[in-house]
Amino acid sequence: MQPVADRDVELFRRGISPTSKCLIGLSVACALVALDGRRQWTETARAELQRGLAPIQQLVALPWRSGEQSLQYLTLQQDLLRRVDQLEAENDRLRIEARNIDLLQQENSVLRQLQDLPTEGLALRRAVQLVQRGRDGASQRFLINAGSLEGLRPGLALVAPDGVVGQVIAVDAHSAQVALLSDQGQATPVQIARNSLRAVLVGEGLPNRASLRFLANNADVKPGDQLLTSGLDGVYPPGMPVATVLTVERDSQSDFAIVACRPSAATETRRHFVVVEPSAPAPPMGRHREYSEQP
Amino acid sequence: MNTLSNPDRRGRRHGGSGLLVTLSVVVAFFIDLAPLPASLDLIRPDLTLLVLLFWSTRTYSPANVGTSWFAGLFKDIAMLTPLGLHAGVYCLGSWGGLMLRRRLEQLPLATEMVLVFVLLVLTFALQWSVGHLIDDRPLVEAELLSPLLGTLLWPLVRVLLAPLEQRLLPSSASD
Numbered sequence: 001m002q003p004v005a006d007r008d009v010e011l012f013r014r015g016i017s018p019t020s021k022c023l024i025g026l027s028v029a030c031a032l033v034a035l036d037g038r039r040q041w042t043e044t045a046r047a048e049l050q051r052g053l054a055p056i057q058q059l060v061a062l063p064w065r066s067g068e069q070s071l072q073y074l075t076l077q078q079d080l081l082r083r084v085d086q087l088e089a090e091n092d093r094l095r096i097e098a099r100n101i102d103l104l105q106q107e108n109s110v111l112r113q114l115q116d117l118p119t120e121g122l123a124l125r126r127a128v129q130l131v132q133r134g135r136d137g138a139s140q141r142f143l144i145n146a147g148s149l150e151g152l153r154p155g156l157a158l159v160a161p162d163g164v165v166g167q168v169i170a171v172d173a174h175s176a177q178v179a180l181l182s183d184q185g186q187a188t189p190v191q192i193a194r195n196s197l198r199a200v201l202v203g204e205g206l207p208n209r210a211s212l213r214f215l216a217n218n219a220d221v222k223p224g225d226q227l228l229t230s231g232l233d234g235v236y237p238p239g240m241p242v243a244t245v246l247t248v249e250r251d252s253q254s255d256f257a258i259v260a261c262r263p264s265a266a267t268e269t270r271r272h273f274v275v276v277e278p279s280a281p282a283p284p285m286g287r288h289r290e291y292s293e294q295p
Numbered sequence: 296m297n298t299l300s301n302p303d304r305r306g307r308r309h310g311g312s313g314l315l316v317t318l319s320v321v322v323a324f325f326i327d328l329a330p331l332p333a334s335l336d337l338i339r340p341d342l343t344l345l346v347l348l349f350w351s352t353r354t355y356s357p358a359n360v361g362t363s364w365f366a367g368l369f370k371d372i373a374m375l376t377p378l379g380l381h382a383g384v385y386c387l388g389s390w391g392g393l394m395l396r397r398r399l400e401q402l403p404l405a406t407e408m409v410l411v412f413v414l415l416v417l418t419f420a421l422q423w424s425v426g427h428l429i430d431d432r433p434l435v436e437a438e439l440l441s442p443l444l445g446t447l448l449w450p451l452v453r454v455l456l457a458p459l460e461q462r463l464l465p466s467s468a469s470d
Binding site: 019022026028029030035036046056057061 | 359361378
């Protein structure tokens with residue numbers, strides 16, 4: 001049998017059994033649970049211990065919070081980039097709309113000017129729109145969006161508020177071809193507004209280029225003179241602006257002066273025109289001033 | 296913690312290995328403190344309890360019931376739960392692990408996982424019951440997944456802590 005002293009030493013070395021430890025631990029835990037929140041000292045102890053743990057908790061949370069913030073930053077950046085794309089697209093759309101509005105306003109202004117054209121002495125009057133310009137460089141011709149079914153026929157005049165444009169030379173059912181004043185060989189009877197001197201304006205086949213033919217070398221013409229329709233051909237109403245004299249060359253070897261002119265109508269920027277036909281008899285020449293006063 | 300201040304005779308025999316055990320519990324404790332979205336926080340397994348269970352089921356581990364009690368107390372402080380709640384639960388879980396120590400080491404992993412699951416369910420039930428008694432805490436169904444996920448993590452805990460366990464063996468300690 002083991003001596004009593006040895007048994008005591010052995011018991012001391014083994015310590016308390018796990019079950020006893022568990023029971024003690026559970027008892028203390030139950031006591032803490034019961035006391036927690038009911039006694040001031042538990043609150044104080046918890047607060048002090050919590051204060052000690054707080055830096056560690058913050059340190060532990062740091063990587064997670066950094067990751068979360070990085071994710072938020074990336075998400076925000078993607079959102080912003082997407083938003084920028086949307087706004088740019090919206091901006092483009094609005095700019096196009098604004099441009100369309102500008103075009104509509106310009107078109108409206110032109111149509112108002114066309115509307116304000118004098119109607120006296122005009123048998124046919126129809127607003128038309130440019131469909132296509134001549135593809136050939138030397139060709140100074142238009143295709144317009146009205147044809148025989150709309151009452152157009154060859155020989156009718158095409159005018160704009162700033163002057164004569166040209167003459168209808170061929171028609172289809174719903175379109176017509178117009179030869180501009182600058183079309184090669186296109187002849188327009190004109191008279192100089194300053195002195196009523198009559199002449200013939202002939203197209204040069206180049207954009208905005210025409211010249212006065214068969215004008216005597218000593219004729220009273222000078223640069224800046226305004227040319228108006230004479231109305232003698234029965235195609236154009238009389239007194240409409242046609243062209244402006246650019247240069248006058250007088251060669252002693254020739255019987256005729258070389259007079260370069262520029263058509264008055266801005267055909268390169270305008271899309272709307274009016275087809276007119278002067279009614280017989282032609283109105284008196286006194287209407288020249290009325291047309292020349294148009295803006 | 297208790298492991299260091301009051302090491303049992305096995306821990307003392309294996310020198311500084313108790314420090315590694317404590318460190319593993321501390322790391323698990325910190326991971327448990329890491330913030331997660333509320334939905335994930337509900338089903339988060341108690342990693343500290345898993346590590347404590349692991350060490351309490353190992354023959355040469357210096358961790359004991361006291362270690363678990365103190366770990367639980369720190370968890371109560373950190374997680375603002377009633378003082379003594381986690382302490383008691385960890386204490387009981389660790390005691391359960393100690394009781395199963397001999398049996399677990401002879402059982403296959405699947406059976407070990409079943410026993411771990413039972414322990415985790417019991418500790419969860421105890422923890423929820425006490426919480427419910429104290430502040431009428433409701434049961435959220437998602438929380439029931441926590442013991443299951445803890446059980447599924449058990450093999451991973453074993454693999455991660457196995458190298459530390461090797462250092463606690465007497466043969467390696469004598470090398």
